[in-house]
Amino acid sequence: MTDWLRPEEWTALRLSLLVSTTATAASLVPGLAVAYLLARGRFWGKALVDTLVHLPLILPPVVTGYLLLVWFGRRGPIGTFLADSFGIVLSFHWTGAALACAVMGFPLLVRAIRLSIEAVDIRLEQAAGTLGANRAWVFGLVTLPLILPGIIAGMILSFAKSMGEFGATITFVSNIPGETQTLPSAIYTFTQVPGGEAGAMRLTVVSVAVSMAALAASEFLARRVSRRLAA
Amino acid sequence: MRLSVEVEHRLGEFALQAAFDAPSGVTALFGRSGSGKTTLVNVIGGLLRPGRGRVVVDGVVLLDTDDGTEIPCHRRRIGYVFQEARLFPHLTVRQNLLFGRFFAPRRERGPDLPGVVDLLGIGHLLARRPAGLSGGERQRVAIGRALLSKPRLLLMDEPLASLDAARKAEILPYLERLRDEAAVPIVYVSHAMAEVARLADTLVLLEAGRVIAAGPASDLVSRLDVARAEGDEASAVLEAEVIGHDAELGVTVLSSRAGELRIPSLNLPAGARSRVRIYARDVLLAVDPPGRISAMNVLPGTVSTIEELPDGSMMLQLDCGDARLLSRITRGSLRALGLRPGSPAYAVVKAAALADRLPAI
Numbered sequence: 211m212t213d214w215l216r217p218e219e220w221t222a223l224r225l226s227l228l229v230s231t232t233a234t235a236a237s238l239v240p241g242l243a244v245a246y247l248l249a250r251g252r253f254w255g256k257a258l259v260d261t262l263v264h265l266p267l268i269l270p271p272v273v274t275g276y277l278l279l280v281w282f283g284r285r286g287p288i289g290t291f292l293a294d295s296f297g298i299v300l301s302f303h304w305t306g307a308a309l310a311c312a313v314m315g316f317p318l319l320v321r322a323i324r325l326s327i328e329a330v331d332i333r334l335e336q337a338a339g340t341l342g343a344n345r346a347w348v349f350g351l352v353t354l355p356l357i358l359p360g361i362i363a364g365m366i367l368s369f370a371k372s373m374g375e376f377g378a379t380i381t382f383v384s385n386i387p388g389e390t391q392t393l394p395s396a397i398y399t400f401t402q403v404p405g406g407e408a409g410a411m412r413l414t415v416v417s418v419a420v421s422m423a424a425l426a427a428s429e430f431l432a433r434r435v436s437r438r439l440a441a
Numbered sequence: 442m443r444l445s446v447e448v449e450h451r452l453g454e455f456a457l458q459a460a461f462d463a464p465s466g467v468t469a470l471f472g473r474s475g476s477g478k479t480t481l482v483n484v485i486g487g488l489l490r491p492g493r494g495r496v497v498v499d500g501v502v503l504l505d506t507d508d509g510t511e512i513p514c515h516r517r518r519i520g521y522v523f524q525e526a527r528l529f530p531h532l533t534v535r536q537n538l539l540f541g542r543f544f545a546p547r548r549e550r551g552p553d554l555p556g557v558v559d560l561l562g563i564g565h566l567l568a569r570r571p572a573g574l575s576g577g578e579r580q581r582v583a584i585g586r587a588l589l590s591k592p593r594l595l596l597m598d599e600p601l602a603s604l605d606a607a608r609k610a611e612i613l614p615y616l617e618r619l620r621d622e623a624a625v626p627i628v629y630v631s632h633a634m635a636e637v638a639r640l641a642d643t644l645v646l647l648e649a650g651r652v653i654a655a656g657p658a659s660d661l662v663s664r665l666d667v668a669r670a671e672g673d674e675a676s677a678v679l680e681a682e683v684i685g686h687d688a689e690l691g692v693t694v695l696s697s698r699a700g701e702l703r704i705p706s707l708n709l710p711a712g713a714r715s716r717v718r719i720y721a722r723d724v725l726l727a728v729d730p731p732g733r734i735s736a737m738n739v740l741p742g743t744v745s746t747i748e749e750l751p752d753g754s755m756m757l758q759l760d761c762g763d764a765r766l767l768s769r770i771t772r773g774s775l776r777a778l779g780l781r782p783g784s785p786a787y788a789v790v791k792a793a794a795l796a797d798r799l800p801a802i
Contacts, residue, residue, distance in 0.1 A: 333527055336488055339514040340521035341590045342544030351540070355531040 215412060221388050222396035223416055229304060229392055230372035233311035234365050237319055241364065245323035266378075267317040275381025278310055282382070306383040307390045311375045315368035322367055326360020327353070359435045366428035370421055393417050442626040444468070444498050444594060448484050450491035457481065457491075457650040465626045466642035469658065471634070476647040478630040482596045485628065486521045487514030498594050515544070520592030520625070524599045526579035528571035534582050535567040541590025551591030552623060560622060561585050561615050577608035581615060588623060598630045609636075616640055638662055638678045638718055663758070663765040675721040675756065677766045683713045692737065692792055699764035699788075703737040704795040721756060721767035723794035727787040728778050738790040742766065744780050759788050 215223070247253075248260055266274050282289040283301045292298040300306035330353055338348045376394035383390040385399060397413045400406035442465040450457045457477040461468075470478045483489035485496050487503065490511065496504040498519070503512045520541070528537050538554060545551065558564045561581045571579060580600055587595055600616075601609045613636070620627065620640060631637050637644060641658040654661055663677035681695035681702060693707040695717065702717060709715065731739060742761035750756050755775045759766045766788050780786060 331527075333523070333525070334529060336514075337521070337523065337527040338529070338540070340486055340488070340517075340519065341541030341586065342515050342518065343540075344513075344515050347544070352529060 215416070216409070218387055219396065219409065219413060219416075222391050222393050222413065223420075225304060225307075225388070225390075226373055226392040227420075229307045229311055230369050232305075232308040233315060233372045234319075234369045236308065237312040237316055237368060238361075238365065241316060241319040241368075242323055242361070245320045245327055245364075248320070249324045249327035263320050264317045266314050271314065271375070271377025272381050274313060275310060275378035278306075278313065278378065278382040282306065282309065300383075302383050302386060302390060304383075304389055307379045307392060308372075310378040310382045311372035312368075314375050314378050315371035318367040318371055319364040322364030323357060323360050326357040326363075329360075330356050359432050362428055362431045362435065366424055370424055373417065373420055373424070393420075442499055442594070444485075444626065444628065445496070446481065446485060447495045448481060448491045449493040450480060450484070450489075452480070455650060459647060459650065459652045461645045461652055461655050463626070463628065463643050463645070467620050467627045467629050467640050468643040468645060469637040469641035470628065470630045470645050470647060471632065471637050471641075472647035473632055475649075477650040478632075478647055479598055481647070482521075482598050482628060482630055485594075486519050486596050487512065487517045488521075501593075518545070518591065518593050520587030520590055520595040522580070522584050522587050522595065522597040522600045524602050526571070526576075526583035528574075528579055528582055528586070530571050532570075533567070534563065534569050534571070534574070537571065537582055538567075538585050538589055541586060545589075545591040549591045552588050554589065557585045557588050560588075560618055575608070576604050577611045580604065580608075580612055584615070584619065588619075588625065592625060595625045595627045596630075597627060599632070601631075601633070601636060613639065634662070634674050634676065635718075638676070639716065660765070663767050675767050675769065677719050677721075677764070679717045679719065679764055681715050681717050683707065683709045683711050683715065685711055697762075697764060699742070699761035699766060700740045701738075702795065703792045705792055717795055719766060719790060719795065721769040723790055724759075724766055724768035725789040726757065726759075726768050726770060726774070726778060726780065727789055728780070728784075730787055731789060734789065735791065736789045737792040738788075738795075740766065740788045740790070742786060742788055744782055744784045744786055746782060747775070747780070757786075759786060761788060 244259070244263060248256065248263070279301065280286050284290070284293065284299070289300060292300065298305070300309055335348050335352055338352045343351060374394060375392070376398065379390065379392060380395055385391050385395045391399070393413055393416065397410050397417070400410035400413065444463040447460040448457055455477070457480050459477060459481060470481060472478055480489065484491045484494055484504070491506065493506050494504055495502070495507070502510050503517050504510060529540065532540070538557070558567070561584060563578065563581050563585060566574060566578055566582065571582070574582065584600070601612060604612065617640065629640060637658065644656065644658040644661040645652055646654040646661065659678055659680055679697040679699055679702070681697040683693060684696050685694045686706060687694065688706070691706050692703045693705070693709070695702045695704065695715065697717065704717065707715070725736070740761045742759040744757055745760045746758045748756050750769070753772065755770055755772055757768045757770065757780065759768060768788060
């Protein structure tokens with residue numbers, strides 16, 4: 211079963227799945243909060259927050275990666291603080307790859323959730339209020355279940371983005387086999403060496419398979435949720 | 442229960458300045474759309490903070506902008522039945538019904554699930570989801586959901602407005618049972634006189650953001666300013682009691698404050714109470730007691746007020762016994778009869794015109 215991929219290729223696949231899962235899981239709660247703020251909040255500087263969230267979508271990934279390196283690298287202001295205070299090192303580490311993926315996937319996650327929050331009928335939340343639910347309960351019992359399809363869609367997008375993230379990751383944490391060499395980096399490495407075509411093709415097939423599996427899973431979940439809402 | 446409301450609120454061009462007191466029972470806020478009814482109930486329910494206002498229910502101050510008191514919506518314990526049912530689509534009917542129950546204070550007395558399900562006839566729907574219900578069923582579930590939150594007051598904002606005539610007829614009996622069996626006072630918003638005449642004990646009439654009349658419904662329904670506000674539908678509503686049937690003549694005889702009424706046979710036992718609605722357009726006036734005439738109801742009275750309606754016809758108010766009737770006639774008829782306030786007159790109504798009577802209360 212494990213024969214058709216070489217050990218270092220398995221390592222790259224496992225690392226990619228770990229990095230993508232971590233990135234998606236870690237950005238869920240902040241993504242939900244920012245999406246809610248952008249959908250419902252009325253505050254000064256909202257346009258600025260909106261722009262900042264969307265920036266990774268527009269900037270060249272290499273620029274995002276470089277900015278991460280400048281801020282979160284060993285000598286960067288945030289990187290130094292994290293290393294000194296909590297012993298967390300991000301640069302040239304798989305957690306750094308997860309951070310890069312989370313940042314790149316964040317606008318997609320926020321956008322999907324925000325759209326679904328905007329689609330929620332505020333009158334239902336009002337009705338819940340008249341029945342005695344405070345804001346937290348209204349969110350938990352009414353808003354959250356209603357935006358579940360949007361949350362699922364956002365998480366899948368973020369996960370898929372992470373699986374394919376290359377530019378920001380390689381700029382920020384480089385391409386270290388077993389530590390920061392994700393699937394795209396591994397494919398890139400194969401294409402740089404003579405006789406690497408077969409390896410590149412194998413990993414390409416794996417990439418396609420993972421992406422399609424993720425898509426199918428999201429379709430399945432979304433359909434189950436929407437059937438619950440409609441029936 | 443006593444509800445006391447005072448609100449001043451501006452919304453662009455529209456200015457609401459209204460105050461009313463309501464005893465227990467059903468209080469109807471009646472007026473055209475845009476007269477401020479919904480704004481008023483939203484203030485009571487805590488969905489809208491007015492520019493200035495005071496809301497007191499049973500001595501509990503829910504809102505007083507002068508001293509800064511404002512109990513948030515979710516702690517007011519005021520049930521709200523909206524025009525659209527607003528059921529939670531992701532929950533079953535049972536879960537919808539029990540939603541407010543979860544937040545209601547345990548020690549407070551209130552209706553239980555079996556009681557409410559039985560009252561509203563929704564037992565067969567419990568496992569369903571809102572998307573699979575008809576409009577009338579949804580509205581019944583919404584009423585049950587509000588009741589089960591143990592409200593100290595129930596607001597109903599045109600709960601029948603989005604339904605067709607058949608669905609309205611389906612729900613009205615449930616609303617009557619609710620009024621008679623559940624001990625919750627109700628503020629009922631409507632622009633349909635038929636509903637108000639059938640349900641309300643107290644009537645508050647709104648026009649352009651102001652209260653133009655308030656008082657017991659049976660008195661107010663026939664008052665002229667009320668009649669004007671509803672135009673062609675102007676009518677008087679009489680509380681009546683069945684005193685007998687005449688199978689041979691095909692009539693049921695009722696006693697009312699205006700005198701005996703004969704209406705087409707009703708399947709009600711003697712002693713049953715009913716409301717009879719008499720439209721102004723159905724009431725003929727006669728100066729002398731009419732002789733041989735097909736109309737079975739001839740009620741002697743005195744003209745109390747005469748007003749010209751916007752369309753040029755005349756609306757006369759007649760005091761019959763201690764009840765009031767309305768009659769709408771042309772200016773020509775008025776001149777021919779020479780009626781003026783204080784003139785004695787007979788109100789003549791066909792029994793058949795009362796066939797559209799209101800069911801037992």
